[in-house]
Amino acid sequence: MTALRLSLGRRIQPPLKLTVGVSVAAWLVAWFVEAPLSDWLTFNVFGLERGSHFGEAIAFFLLDVPKVLLLLVGIITVVTLIRGFFPPEKVRAALAGRGLMTGTVAAASFGIVTPFCSCSAVPLFIGFVEAGIPLGVTFAFLISSPMVNEVALVLLWGLFGPAIALVYMAAGLTVAIVGGLVIGKLKMERYVEDYVWALQGKGGAAIEIHLTWEDRIHDAWTYTKDLVRRIAPYLLVGIAIGALIHGYAPTDLVAAIGGRSNPFAVPIVVLIAIPLYSNAAGTIPIVQALLGKGMPLGTTLAFMMAITAISLPEFIILRRVIRWPLIAVFATTVTIGILCIGYLFNSLIV
Amino acid sequence: MKKVEVLGSGCANCVRLAANAKEAAAMAGVDVEIVKVTDYGQIAAYGIMSTPGLVIDGKVVSYGRIPSAGDIALWLSE
Numbered sequence A: 001m002t003a004l005r006l007s008l009g010r011r012i013q014p015p016l017k018l019t020v021g022v023s024v025a026a027w028l029v030a031w032f033v034e035a036p037l038s039d040w041l042t043f044n045v046f047g048l049e050r051g052s053h054f055g056e057a058i059a060f061f062l063l064d065v066p067k068v069l070l071l072l073v074g075i076i077t078v079v080t081l082i083r084g085f086f087p088p089e090k091v092r093a094a095l096a097g098r099g100l101m102t103g104t105v106a107a108a109s110f111g112i113v114t115p116f117c118s119c120s121a122v123p124l125f126i127g128f129v130e131a132g133i134p135l136g137v138t139f140a141f142l143i144s145s146p147m148v149n150e151v152a153l154v155l156l157w158g159l160f161g162p163a164i165a166l167v168y169m170a171a172g173l174t175v176a177i178v179g180g181l182v183i184g185k186l187k188m189e190r191y192v193e194d195y196v197w198a199l200q201g202k203g204g205a206a207i208e209i210h211l212t213w214e215d216r217i218h219d220a221w222t223y224t225k226d227l228v229r230r231i232a233p234y235l236l237v238g239i240a241i242g243a244l245i246h247g248y249a250p251t252d253l254v255a256a257i258g259g260r261s262n263p264f265a266v267p268i269v270v271l272i273a274i275p276l277y278s279n280a281a282g283t284i285p286i287v288q289a290l291l292g293k294g295m296p297l298g299t300t301l302a303f304m305m306a307i308t309a310i311s312l313p314e315f316i317i318l319r320r321v322i323r324w325p326l327i328a329v330f331a332t333t334v335t336i337g338i339l340c341i342g343y344l345f346n347s348l349i350v
Numbered sequence B: 001m002k003k004v005e006v007l008g009s010g011c012a013n014c015v016r017l018a019a020n021a022k023e024a025a026a027m028a029g030v031d032v033e034i035v036k037v038t039d040y041g042q043i044a045a046y047g048i049m050s051t052p053g054l055v056i057d058g059k060v061v062s063y064g065r066i067p068s069a070g071d072i073a074l075w076l077s078e
Helices: A002-007 A016-045 A053-083 A088-095 A100-113 A118-130 A135-147 A150-160 A162-185 A194-198 A213-248 A251-258 A265-276 A280-292 A297-309 A312-318 A324-348 B012-028 B040-045 B069-076
Strands: B002-007 B032-037 B053-056 B059-063
Touching (some): A016 A053, A053 A213, A053 A280, A088 A135, A100 A162, A118 A135, A118 A312, A150 A280, A265 A280, A312 A324, B002 B012, B012 B032, B053 B069
Antiparallel strands (some): B053 B059
């Protein structure tokens, strides 16, 4: 077997444990030298003045770029590795036959660990309906899966700290659970395309396929490389804009537009977020700078959630399985949920 | 002649999987017919929700990931 593997062109690699060990050590070293190094570069090597607009902007950029890249590479590899153990096929098996409340809460929670992209929304939806999972439970998953995603959580954790990342996660889960329950109550089953119902009970059970740790680590690393390569350009632009805001934008201006005194700030940022879909990577550094300049937390959270959860491409793709009235209800429920979170946090945290 | 089915909506990952399968067939020296299955009903019938999936002679060998050409060659020569 081993001989065949080699003869079939598998590259001969160093032992897995060695590769993993060296990578982890390199990551840790980079993590700890990153901040002092960027500070030293900005103020000693480039000789920029501490407290000057330009100096602060450059320091922000040099500090954030390596920090965010390290976080993305490190945490997404780990998260991908973990969620390899929770494929949607397993989630579906765990959800089938649960009570409405348990099912909805479980579906929203599973949304945190399962991967999601708009291209997988349709097979996922069909798979859930086919297994007899109630519509509301399915939507709880469809709301939570893209909203509580790893890129958003990693960036929030890295740039804002664990408290805000956890608050974001809790808020996302709440919107998903309430949204799922509401959609379930509205009895929208007739807006699901007939061919989807016709498939019910006809699907096979997914076969459990054994993967070795080597397979899993290899998959996680490939996925992370692809993802980081794809979002890196947006991230760089986002951090550059964030750096400009950090260095130059007057605090009064941000407070006037996005601040507590403007009652329309929350709906305005939600509107701005709609076309920014899937650019969480590019927008979070900008949001960080805005928060630093006095944008309130509720407005910030609403903006972040709207970027990840309100996705026009996803709504259009879902039209293949559900009709417009249900898509409209889905979009409206999510939007109202996000607005509530925004206003709630703005009024709670002064 | 083995029948290899690539399950998925035709996204970038499915294209990569199909390419790996083709390479694997050459590696293993096995005659294959590669079919792309894009119909969601048919995909669901295999019990799969995470695409791309790979089916060899009616048996699901992988889903939700892109196995390497070397791995597929192994499955083809089994």
